Amino acid sequence: MAAVTAPAARGVDVSQRKVAAGLWENAWYRLRHDRLTIAASVVLIFLLLTSVLAPVIAERVFNTTELSQELLKTYQRPTFDPPKYLFGSDELGRSQVVRMMYGGQVSLFIGFVAAFMNITIGVGLGLIAGYLRGAVDDVITWFVTTLNSVPTIFLLIIFSALFSPSALLLTLVIGVLFWTGVTNFVRGQTFALREREFITAAKTIGASSTRIMFRHILPNVLPLIFVLMAIDVGTIILAESALSYLGLGVPPGTPSWGSMLTNAASYFHRAPWLVVPPGGAIFLTVLCLYLIGDGLRDALDPRLKQG
Amino acid sequence: MRNYIIRRLLYAIPTLIGISILVFAITRLAPGDPVRLYTFGALNITEEDIQALRSHYGLDKSLPMQYVDWITLAIQGDFGKSLQYGGPALPLLLERLPATLQLASVALVLQLVIGIPLGVVAALKRGTWIDNVIRVFAVAGHAIPTFWIGLLFIILFAVTLRWLPSQGILTIGKDVWDIPDRLTHILMPSFVLALGGIANYSRYLRTETLDVINQDYIRTAHAKGLRERSVVYVHALRNALIPMVTALGPLLAVLIGGSLVIEQVFSWPGVGQFTYAAARSKDYPVIMAGVMVASALLVVSYLIRDIAYAMVDPRIKVK
Numbered sequence: 001m002a003a004v005t006a007p008a009a010r011g012v013d014v015s016q017r018k019v020a021a022g023l024w025e026n027a028w029y030r031l032r033h034d035r036l037t038i039a040a041s042v043v044l045i046f047l048l049l050t051s052v053l054a055p056v057i058a059e060r061v062f063n064t065t066e067l068s069q070e071l072l073k074t075y076q077r078p079t080f081d082p083p084k085y086l087f088g089s090d091e092l093g094r095s096q097v098v099r100m101m102y103g104g105q106v107s108l109f110i111g112f113v114a115a116f117m118n119i120t121i122g123v124g125l126g127l128i129a130g131y132l133r134g135a136v137d138d139v140i141t142w143f144v145t146t147l148n149s150v151p152t153i154f155l156l157i158i159f160s161a162l163f164s165p166s167a168l169l170l171t172l173v174i175g176v177l178f179w180t181g182v183t184n185f186v187r188g189q190t191f192a193l194r195e196r197e198f199i200t201a202a203k204t205i206g207a208s209s210t211r212i213m214f215r216h217i218l219p220n221v222l223p224l225i226f227v228l229m230a231i232d233v234g235t236i237i238l239a240e241s242a243l244s245y246l247g248l249g250v251p252p253g254t255p256s257w258g259s260m261l262t263n264a265a266s267y268f269h270r271a272p273w274l275v276v277p278p279g280g281a282i283f284l285t286v287l288c289l290y291l292i293g294d295g296l297r298d299a300l301d302p303r304l305k306q307g
Numbered sequence: 308m309r310n311y312i313i314r315r316l317l318y319a320i321p322t323l324i325g326i327s328i329l330v331f332a333i334t335r336l337a338p339g340d341p342v343r344l345y346t347f348g349a350l351n352i353t354e355e356d357i358q359a360l361r362s363h364y365g366l367d368k369s370l371p372m373q374y375v376d377w378i379t380l381a382i383q384g385d386f387g388k389s390l391q392y393g394g395p396a397l398p399l400l401l402e403r404l405p406a407t408l409q410l411a412s413v414a415l416v417l418q419l420v421i422g423i424p425l426g427v428v429a430a431l432k433r434g435t436w437i438d439n440v441i442r443v444f445a446v447a448g449h450a451i452p453t454f455w456i457g458l459l460f461i462i463l464f465a466v467t468l469r470w471l472p473s474q475g476i477l478t479i480g481k482d483v484w485d486i487p488d489r490l491t492h493i494l495m496p497s498f499v500l501a502l503g504g505i506a507n508y509s510r511y512l513r514t515e516t517l518d519v520i521n522q523d524y525i526r527t528a529h530a531k532g533l534r535e536r537s538v539v540y541v542h543a544l545r546n547a548l549i550p551m552v553t554a555l556g557p558l559l560a561v562l563i564g565g566s567l568v569i570e571q572v573f574s575w576p577g578v579g580q581f582t583y584a585a586a587r588s589k590d591y592p593v594i595m596a597g598v599m600v601a602s603a604l605l606v607v608s609y610l611i612r613d614i615a616y617a618m619v620d621p622r623i624k625v626k
Contacts, residue, residue: 146325149609150602151564154582155333158594161586162337238452242568245454246583258454265458268466275462279455286450294446 023223023300030299037295040288047285051104064095078273087277090263099255100277106249106256107285110171111237117175118236119229122182123221127213129183130190140187144180152177156239160248167250170243174236182228189221223300227293234289241282257282308617315613319606326602327381331374334591342366381599387592391585396592400581400600406476407577407604410570411562413497418504418558423551425505426512427544433517441509448506453565457499457572464495471495474574496573500565504558511554515547552616559608563601 031037050057059065078088087096129140159165159173193199194217202212243249244258252259257278264274342360346352361367364387365376380387386396429441465473472478472492481488519525520543528538567579574580582597584590 142321142325145322146329148560149322149606150326150329150598151560151567151605153564153567154579154598154601155329157567157583158330158586158598159333162334162589162594234450238450241452242454245452246568246571248586261455261458268462272462275455275458279452279458282452282455283447283450286452287447290446290450 027223027296027299031295034295034299037292037299040291040295043284044288044292047104047281047288048108050101051108054098054101054105057098057101064098088271088273090267090271090274096260096274096277099260100257100281103255103257103260103278104281104285106167106244106254107237107240107258107282110167110174110240110250111233111285114171114174114178114236115229115232117172118179118232119182119225121176122179122228123186123218123225125179126183126186127190127217127221130187131194131209131213131217137187140183144183147177147180153239153242156243157246157248160243164251167254170240170250174239178232178236178239182225182232185224185228186221189224190217193217193220224297227297227300230289230293230296234286234293237282237286237289311617312614315610319610322606323599323603324378327378327599328374330595330598331377334595335370335373337589377595381595386596386599389585389590389593391588391590391593396590396596397600400578400593400596403576403578403581404600406575407563407566407570407579409476410493410497410500410575410577411566413493414500414504414562414566415559417497417501418508421501422505422508423512423548425509427516427539427547429509429513430516430520431539438513441513445506445510445513448502451502453499453502454568454572456502457496457569460495460499461572476576496569496575499572500562500569503561503565507554507558508551511551512547515550516543519543519547549616549620552612552619555612555615556609559612560605563605563608567601 055065087100089095090099125140129137155177156174160170163169165173190213199212199216202216207216240249241256241258241261244256245262247259247262249258250256260278261275264271264278268275342357342364346357346360358367365373368376377387384397388394389396389399392399425441425444429438432438461473464471471494473495476489476492477483477485478488478492520539525538525543528542533542566575566577567583569575570577570580571583578597578600582594582601585593585597
């Protein structure tokens with residue numbers, strides 16, 4: 001009887017005792033208090049939404065469509081009235097603000113999908129190389145060194161020039177080319193982790209290599225993978241837009257931020273204001289992603305926080 | 308040290324072989340037939356002529372055989388004849404190498420000269436507005452698309468203010484040794500190319516300097532009564548710079564890769580621009596020579612970095 005009343009007597013309700021906050025709860029707490037990261041996330045979500053909802057917004061808000069041209073209204077200056085010329089119009093009288101939203105679709109799609117592929121390949125190979133070591137590690141390291149020694153933009157330009165890839169193929173190629181950084185990171189972490197006691201313990205009870213890699217090592221590496229992912233998406237968007245700027249990105253017809261900038265450069269003398277929005281959008285998107293990456297890093301690993 | 312250098316040189320061989328296989332595979336698996344492309348519209352050409360051309364260029368053999376043929380000649384510096392210009396590909400490309408090296412080395416100097424002081428100042432003025440401005444710049448300088456900032460610079464400094472030339476390496480008709488004219492031409496492209504690196508260096512150096520100035524020997528140096536300036540520049544900076552040497556690796560890659568885009572924006576007659584033009588016209592020998600030259604540059608830069616690292620930090624084991 002004493003055992004039953006004891007907690008109540010001490011005034012502690014056992015059912016509501018707070019479990020010690022874990023890594024993710026701590027990180028989430030820190031993130032919520034990091035104004036810069038919050039602001040960057042809001043801007044990024046806004047850009048994502050405007051791209052995804054581009055057809056709806058174009059029709060409802062700007063009363064136009066992606067393809068509608070007005071050859072009598074070319075090179076309109078930016079104006080609020082009518083709102084479809086918020087960023088002006090180009091040489092075919094197309095609304096720039098609408099084209100910007102559609103351009104975002106390409107950049108963001110390629111960025112996120114290719115980065116996801118990079119992370120998957122990079123983490124897998126990094127775990128395998130770091131855990132199995134030996135000949136497997138040598139082969140993977142050789143592959144990484146080789147890929148790292150070719151300036152990536154050269155590879156992309158040759159590939160695009162020779163294959164004229166669709167947006168999907170381009171995503172695939174970027175997805176299988178940019179993973180070396182992730183592999184290096186995961187491999188290094190795995191090297192260190194595999195010597196720890198809990199891995200030895202897992203081995204003693206007969207866990208398979210696959211199980212140790214994916215159930216024991218991976219969760220320890222995972223938090224910082226998100227940081228790498230955010231930065232990777234930004235880097236890919238920069239590479240894709242450079243490619244589009246050089247006229248080698250997604251096929252013409254699909255607006256992308258990079259190709260809009262090339263276009264703006266050719267009509268610069270008629271409409272200098274066209275140069276600002278596409279570059280600004282790339283800059284803003286990548287900046288937000290890098291800031292989110294930094295914020296995540298600080299939140300997940302406060303020891304690394306500098307300043 | 309000599310053995311270390313020799314060993315590092317040997318390590319570069321499998322890397323270069325890997326690159327050559329990769330590039331060869333991409334160029335040969337591409338759709339489109341170069342022979343048909345270059346005979347397109349030619350009158351009086353028969354199917355036999357096309358076959359003859361194909362066997363003349365060795366394009367009728369199996370892929371591995373073509374690779375062996377190609378690599379045997381490539382090692383001797385023979386990448387074949389440019390389909391566009393007719394001359395051998397490698398010499399055509401090497402003519403453009405000095406321009407790229409000039410651009411990259413001026414950019415590297417700018418990165419060091421601007422980036423390092425920014426990082427040190429940010430660390431010393433930690434928490435003040437100066438620090439914040441430098442930190443914002445360090446992220447922004449990384450995220451900004453170089454071709455866009457290049458375009459804006461051209462619009463501002465070349466078109467509107469007319470201070471600097473917008474393209475080329477030298478005003479046509481001027482003497483090759485007209486240094487002031489060359490400087491005005493290289494200023495914008497090299498600065499734009501350096502931007503990412505400046506951001507990166509200032510960021511790294513801020514962290515490293517903060518790390519170092521909290522260590523005991525810095526306190527000792529202060530306690531000895533040394534002037535602030537000699538503590539920072541003699542004691543702190545020298546140690547903070549060591550990890551910077553490793554940071555050089557990815558930055559060199561950015562420098563060589565980035566120069567391709569910058570050369571395009573500023574019509575800089577370098578390796579990147581030439582390779583880009585070759586890629587657009589499917590000039591296979593030049594493309595392959597271009598990528599191999601750019602990669603070789605990178606491999607050599609990595610080599611120099613590793614040797615520099617071993618020399619700067621005696622703790623690195625040179626086995």
